[in-house]
Amino acid sequence: MTVLRLARSELKRMTGGLLPKLTILALALVPLLYGAVYLYANWDPYGKLNQIDAALVVEDSGAASADGTRLEAGRKVAESLVDDHVFNWKTVGSTEEADQGVSNGTYAFALKIPKDFSANLASPGSFDAANQAMLNVTTNDANNYLLSTIVDKLTTAVHTTVAKEVGEETANQLLTGFGTIHTQMLKASDGAGRLADGVARLHDGTVSLHQGTGELKSGASELYNGEVKLRDGATSLSAGAAQLSGGLTQLKDKTAALPANAQQLADGAAQVAAGNAALNTAMQSIPGQLAAANQAAQQAAAQGQRSRVVASTGHLVAAGVLTQEQADAVVADVDATPAPAAPSPAAAASAAKLQTAATQVQKLADGSAAVSAGASQLAGAAPALSDAVAKASAGADQLASGSATLAAGQQNAMDGAGKLVQGAQKLDDGAAQLETGAATASDGAGTLAGELAQGAGKVPNPDDAQKDSLSKVMADPVAVSKVSQAKAGSYGAGLAPFFLTLALWIGVFMLVQAMRPVTQRALASNAPAWKIAAGGWLPFLAVSAVQASLLTLVVDVGLGLDPAHPVLMWFLMLAAAMAFSAIIQGVVALLGSPGKLVVLILLVLQLVSSGGTFPWQTTPEPLHVVHQILPMGYVVSGMRHLIYGADLAIILPTMLGLVGYTLLGLAMSTAAVRKNKYWTLKTLKPEIAV
Structure with missing residues (x-):
């Protein structure tokens, strides 16, 4: 078989x-x-997703973007989803209604765009207030387990698309900022160059300042020495002012009775002047009286009237013009001499003496009148002098007090001058340090200008085409090139x-x-x-x-x-x-x-x-x-x-x-x-x- x-x-x-x-x-x-x-x-189950009902809730209120335009990201996302028709989107008015629909199976899932969606997308423009924009998804595995995975892929795609668009805008703004930085750094480089020139001039100024502070230090030392001498002089002045005040006090005490004494002097001088005036008047009448006496003598001689001569000389003796011996000589002469026809030589000599005496009496009268006038002026000026001495005494007291204060102030001034010397020394040291620092700053400013210029060359300065290309790359730096050696259709x-x-x-x-x-x-x-x-x-x-x-x-x-x-x-x-x-x-x-x-x-x-x-x-x-x-x-x-x-x-x-x-x-x-x-x-x- x-x-x-x-x-x-x-x-x-x-x-x-x-x-x-x-x-x-x-x-x-x-x-x-x-x-x-x-x-x-x-x-092809993915090709039949548009037969699935999905709830779409748009609550986004929009926001202003960094360039001032209106950002309606939530509305754009919703329109894109509806146009793509991946799912059979059903617009729902509220979050609660959408969640209830997902729960009872009316909707397979719900996609909810919150109120702050656009605002959060625009928030990266502010470094201290950046927030992530959220897309809220509600699923229910009792509706379908694999649907959650599909929805995850959808939301990931939406996230990627929106993030790419926003990232491009943000990157564009960033690149624009780089251009601005580039321009500003060039300006800063120019400014740094000017700063370097200014610092160089500052260095020259600090050199002059250092020289000036050296001179200030020397001057402060001289001022201190002068203040020491001035303090010593002020001390001496204070002592002298004290002595002056004491002397003027004594003078004021001594001259207190001066007005009364001056008045008495004026009164006495007036009386003397009056007596001198009367004497002068009497003296002026003496020559005549002598002539008359001579004539009378001649007549007495002739007539024997001796008694009249005696009477006349008696008056002169009483007046103090003649002494008793002169009067007796005159009477003796009259007695011894016969009455001549002309005056005798003795009578002529007496007359001459009388004339001389009258002249002296006249000068005495004039002098006593002047003394009387001066005494009157002295009496009038004595109160003012007394007041002036009192005031001088008070001023001397004030001078003594002020000079004491001046002496104390000069001590303070000397102490201040000492501090000024110390401060001038420190200032001079600081000026020296400032000079050194200014030299270093000058070198640093020059280096800064050079480095800023080099840095500006390294900061990108893209044109519009470059910004567009770079912003796309920065927003989506990794592109996946898929080579599918074998692909299922x-x-x-x-x-x-x-x-x-x-x-x-x-x-x-x-x-x-x-x-x-x-x-x-x-x-x-x-x-x-x-x-x-x-x-x-x-x-x-x-x-x-x-x-x-x-x-x-x-x-x-x-x-x-x-x-x-x-x-x-x-x-x-x-x-x-x-x-x-x-x-x-x-x-x-x-x-x-x-x-x-x-x-x-x-x-x-x-x-x-x-x-x-x-x-x-x-x-x-x-x-x-x-x-x-x-x-x-x-x-x-x-x-x-x-x-x-x-x-x-x-x-x-x-x-x-x-x-x-x-x-x-x-x-x-x-x-x-x-x-x-x-x-x-x-x-x-x-x-x-x-």
Whole structure:
């Protein structure tokens, strides 16, 4: 009995009636029910997001941007979302209404733009009041778990777009600020140059100042010495003023009676003047009287009248003009001389003496009149003199007091002059330091001017085109250049390698529900075990090949998978069907009904370890071993390369590996044939019927 005859016999049995044919057809369509229908349902879910209702709340009140324009970022974001129509956005009036809608399932989620959205976007213009702008999202996993992930991607995209726009504006303002800094630094450099010139002139001035402070120090020393001498003189003045005050006091006491005495003197002088005047009058009459006396004498001589001469000389003696001896001489002369016709020489001499005496009396009268006038003036001036002496005494007292104060002030002035000397010394020292500092400042100002000029050259001063380019780079400094060596065209295409492989395993697994791994008739023959095993496997291979071909055709043509290598993909599907059918047939043939549970366990293990959705490296470490041992992971990787157009280097090793899994399945099937060649009571009456 050949392998083909065994296989044909089993196929004829399976297709002997309408129901078996329908069963085989249904089994052939099982992978379509799982793989194609699932991929159809999830072929492009992201393209249908616009059928999902989402609440949109815009409370942004806008803000003034740094350039004075009105920033309405919230409104622009809302309009952009509605125009993109990624979701079916429903504008809602309040946050509470949107949250309630998400809670009861009216909306899948809610995106809320708060009142201060624009204000916070504009806030980086003020360093002390910068705040992040917030987009508030409300989701509910009870509506759909994956929807939260999709919404996160959406809000991230919105965040990136808004941040880029605002970042460009902020960067533009920053670059404009650099230009302003550049201009101002140039101005500062010019100012620093002028400062350097000014400091140089300041240095020259400090040199002059130092010279002046040196002269001030010398002058202060001379002033101090002069103040010492002045203090000594003021002390002497104070002592002399005190003595003057004492002397004037004594003078005032001595002259207190001067007015009365002067008045008495004036009165006495007046009396003397009056007496002198009377004497002068008498003296003026004496010559006449003498002439008369002479004539009388002559007459007396002639007539003998001696008595008249005696009487006249008596009057003169009484008046004090003649002494008694002169009068007696005159009388004697009269007596001795006879009466001549002319005056006698003696009488002439007496007359001359009398004339001289009269002249002296006249001068005495004039002098006494002058004395009387002076005494009167002295008497009139004496009160004023007394007052003046009193005032002089008071002034001397004040002079003494003032000179004492002056002496004390001069001491203070001397102390001040001493301090002035010290201050002048310090000022001179400070001027010297200032001169040194000014020289240093002059050098520093020159260095500052040079460094500012160099710094201004290093500060960027971009033009409008440069600012536009740089602001874009600063707002979005990292651009991702994606080079997709192999790219899935849709979400369904991304899941196709996993679900096609999984559907093929499930389809083959369903075959053991209606097909026998090894027939009893074949076991009863004397054919070799490997032929019986191969004959039992070939019907599984034939049906699984039909499953793989139908699944590939429907997915490629019906769903539009459009693989990069469709023929090679079909061959890989056939190779996978070959390996899966051999393994499943061999396990069930070897273990019987418990083998079906083993096949199911293998399915579960491969579901979680093949890397159909997340990379297999993300699974727990024990599952890494399962991925390396079982075939589904290799088929998934190979399908991805063939569908997306990646490197085909792994296809041959994958094919060879599937051949190896096929041989392993046939080996298990051969072992099962050899085992079941020997019948036992358990064989005739198994615990669980296959």
